[in-house]
Amino acid sequence: MGEAITDRHVVAALRPFVRATGPMVDALREADPFGLVAGSEAGEAGEEPELKPKSRARLVEGLRSVRVPGTTAWSRMAAGERTDWWINRVGRFTSLLTAVPGLGGALADRLPIQDTLGAASQGVLLCAIAGERGVTDVGDRVRLVAWVLFEREIPAELAQGRFAGHDTAEEDAETGKLTEELDESSRRYGKVTLKASARTLWRLGRSLLAISDELEKRPSGRFYHHAIGMLPVVGMVGGYFGERAGLKRVAKRADEWFARNT
Template identity: 70%
Template sequence: MAEAITDRQVVAVLRPFVRATAPLVDALREADPFGVVAGERERAVITEPKLRDRLLTRLQAVKVPGTRAWAAMDVGDRTNWWINRVGRFTSLVTAVPGLGGALADRLPVQDTLGAASQGLLLCAIAGERGCTDVGERVRLVAWVLFERDIDRELACGTQADRAAEDAETEKLTEELDAASRKHGRAGLKVVARTLWRLGRSLLAVTDELEKRPHGRFYHRAVGMLPVVGMAGDYLGERSALKRVARRAEQWFEAQ
């Protein structure tokens, strides 16, 4: 029988994970997954001044980061944006293994990607609430995904572990950093690959991953089928993200 995973081990895995989510959240803000901002800006550049002004005004009314409409949104609306807009992209990445049906479900691939996606969006939600402390984000992710109440002092880590933590964080974000240096931003392919790196980092606590919020039983039943399993897994991940958001709200209310 395998030894139980300790809170200290969970913290050692989650601290570099949480730190690595910061640039990834920024990349998702700038990536505009569904092309709303990019499309409006492109049209604004090629049109006459009066029409350009109208397009730019309309752009500011679009509820995406960096616009006046975004600045006017409350925490609940911004949380919904992350869960319902960016969550579509992360759920799709997570659901791709579902093409293999039951075979893929017997492997930890989907749980690692799913936990990474949920942890990423939890850190984005925390940021909208002004929670930027790594230790507090570690406690949030551990409570929502792994049902663990981590001690604050333990979640802060130790100076002795900081060098290893720095190295792991750098490894998790190296492709993202390289793309940003070369192109000024990271595309969605790089974002997806970085999400996979984050997922692999959680393999050290594999036994904890099954505790994360999942979809309904019927989503998982469809997910067992070849090919159409991807649709079931996608809908299941979307449903699970809503549960993640509810649990996150409970955690913040309790603090």
């Protein structure tokens, strides 16, 4: 029998995870896609070019109404609506990435790949949801992720990394490694690409292998999702719908945590 995973082990794994996840989701949230926010502000200030073609004006106005981070429509959404956006829109993408190992059926099920990617995906979305609720402190996000995914009630002081043996420099180095793909993508292309996001998700998942026994506790699908997931090829379908069901449970548990702690 392996060594029991303590709260300190969980915190040591989650602090760099949360720190690496935060910049990714926060950058997306604060972004101004297509320059819509800037364009909207310019329009309100009367700085729009008078000779702009009507068709272009309609297009810009239509894009401003799209509910994505950075737009005027997004800023008017309630926290609950933004949570639904992360779970239902971004969650489809992360669920698909997580379900891909299901192509191998029972063989892939014996490996921690799906739980690894699944826990990372759920953790990313939890940090995004936390941001929409104004929860930006690393320690608070650690407590949120630990409670929702692993059913752990982490003391606030421990979640802040205030315990014997905690190495701040080591945590900084690990955080830097987890965000290497994002940094490189930003330097090379001026933005975070889909490929960089997928690779970072895998790195985030691997960082949780130190507490691999905890990953099995995360919210997941029903028994029939797991049964389908044991089959070759179609296992991906079962895995996808299982991850989608798990995300709904993640959102529900997150609401419970916010109600108790904010």
